[in-house]
Amino acid sequence: MEFYDEKIKALAIEIYELDAEVYKKLGSSLGRVFGGEKDICIRNIMEDLHSRQNSSRIRSELALISNMARTIPDHDTRHDIMVRYNNIVEEIAELPTGFADGDILDPKIADLNTVNLKDRFKTGDHLIICIGRSCGCGGNEIGFALADKLRMNFYDVSVMNEVFRQKDGEEAAQATATFQKKERMGIKKRIKAFKKYHGLSSEDVLFFDTSKFLVEKAKQEDFIVMGRFADAILTNNHIPHISIFITAPEKRRIQRFLEINKNVTPNQAKKWIESEDKRHLKTYKFYTGRKWSKASNYDICINSASYGIKGSIELIIRMLQLDDRVKQLIE
Amino acid sequence: MEFYDEKIKALAIEIYELDAEVYKKLGSSLGRVFGGEKDICIRNIMEDLHSRQNSSRIRSELALISNMARTIPDHDTRHDIMVRYNNIVEEIAELPTGFADGDILDPKIADLNTVNLKDRFKTGDHLIICIGRSCGCGGNEIGFALADKLRMNFYDVSVMNEVFRQKDGEEAAQATATFQKKERMGIKKRIKAFKKYHGLSSEDVLFFDTSKFLVEKAKQEDFIVMGRFADAILTNNHIPHISIFITAPEKRRIQRFLEINKNVTPNQAKKWIESEDKRHLKTYKFYTGRKWSKASNYDICINSASYGIKGSIELIIRMLQLDDRVKQLIE
Incomplete structure (x- = not known):
């Protein structure tokens, strides 16, 4: 002393x-x-x-x-x-009293989200990148191009839906469709859908199917998965992954939506973007108990309006130190 | 065709x-x-x-x-x-119709937030990093250590306050103090403070002083600035900068607050963290019209619980391609 x-x-x-x-x-x-x-x-x-x-x-x-x-x-x-x-x-x-650097690292989160992928690969885990995104921000394009650049498999709702359809017939695929259209379903139809899946709602069937699918894939391969509460599913199953949320200011997303969809009015675009954000917020909360789009629920968030689609891909590759991987793949 | x-x-x-x-x-x-x-x-x-x-x-x-x-x-x-x-x-x-890659890049934002710093330096602009952070997430420690690592100047509220005090006497420093204590001030005191600064509220005086200070510094040097609506001030003045928001799940922030402050109860810690978040939300909204902590208002957000203090610093250096700069400084 x-x-x-x-x-x-x-x-x-x-x-x-x-x-x-x-x-x-x-x-x-x-x-x-x-x-x-x-x-x-x-x-x-x-x-x-x-x-x-x-x-x-x-x-x-x-x-x-x-x-x-x-x-x-x-x-x-x-x-x-x-x-x-x-x-x-x-x-x-x-000094034991020097600076308030009691580290903020949460070992439980950090184990699942190691910044240093080289360390992670040693353990034999696969590289899994979960990408959440707000509607119209180019997140889908970023995820798809990133998967291609890294030669990793890519799973979004359509790909999974197709896999389910081909595997288990029409049932699971219908669940996806039902899931997406829930807001437009009457109470009678919803009860019918509910009964169809052995007392489970069609949404729950899809959630369980998705869980099973992702847990299975995580044992086999590196992949990128878009949305689907994948981050929450993998966390619950103690599977290491990186979770990224991509978004952009609403104004810019509406603008881009109009650029892509020529026959839509600005008002319709605004309504669509806002209703999609609300839908995401609601279903994510329901299945994960967490707030969709809240920065502290992801490892990193990227504003795609600042970096563009190509820039965001570069940023992710650099951030995750995947530069070497890209180099190797190109050589 | x-x-x-x-x-x-x-x-x-x-x-x-x-x-x-x-x-x-x-x-x-x-x-x-x-x-x-x-x-x-x-x-x-x-x-x-x-x-x-x-x-x-x-x-x-x-x-x-x-x-x-x-x-x-x-x-x-x-x-x-x-x-x-x-x-x-x-x-x-x-193809002109191929993929929906109408880029999400917003030239107005992107010009101020170039991902490629090498390009930016060519234009003679200084490297300015604005760091917002939620209370207890280690953001201050990250900003301070980053400034040291990059040998850049570091400005937080205390540093700026001291500069104002030494430059302009007590007036501006008092404004800061008033600003921070506003919630606890009675109406009489507030009126008094309001009158003191030529009809401007003391908060406004501080805001203008901070603006002036940052715009001036941006012409002279590279720096890191913590909070102080610096991102909004620089955007309004068309000054290129990078804006980063650092946060961590509330639960982890409370835990860390308790580790650092031994004489505080968990309940007090929770109250403190939540009231600080609310205060930030309110004042940021007031001065910028934007929502504090919303991912699309920053270039990137980092969850410090995933990466820890050291890891977050590394991540930022890597992301901004400042690795070379660090190497040069160490050599």
């Missing part, structure tokens, strides 16, 4: 002196960060270093000093001071 | 034959994607190729074929078929 106190005191003095030094070199009109009486300043710094709650204060003070230090014109002086500054930051980071 | 029709027909035949070929090689129990009468199938494909609205159908059909093709055991056969498949995809992409 005594050693620790000594260390804190030594650090506080170093910080005080660094500030004084920077001020001396610059003669800055901004004055010094620690302009008061030396002993009082050092005592204040020590107090801040002693408590994690105050770490943001220390951080801001250091930022002020280093922001100024970077403006020192003479290269050698600047370099010496920045070396001292870096040492101080490193030493603070090593 | 005639040439175009010919091309569509040739493509439709190619797709039909590719499907047949894959089926032949695999003898798949899933059957063929186009299992009906040849002429009808080709006519259907042609119709889909003729219309952009139906591009998602073609895309799903192609995904089905290629998903199957990738399972062909013999390497050479698989390779030949995938080459044919890739050619088809490329040719479709070149």
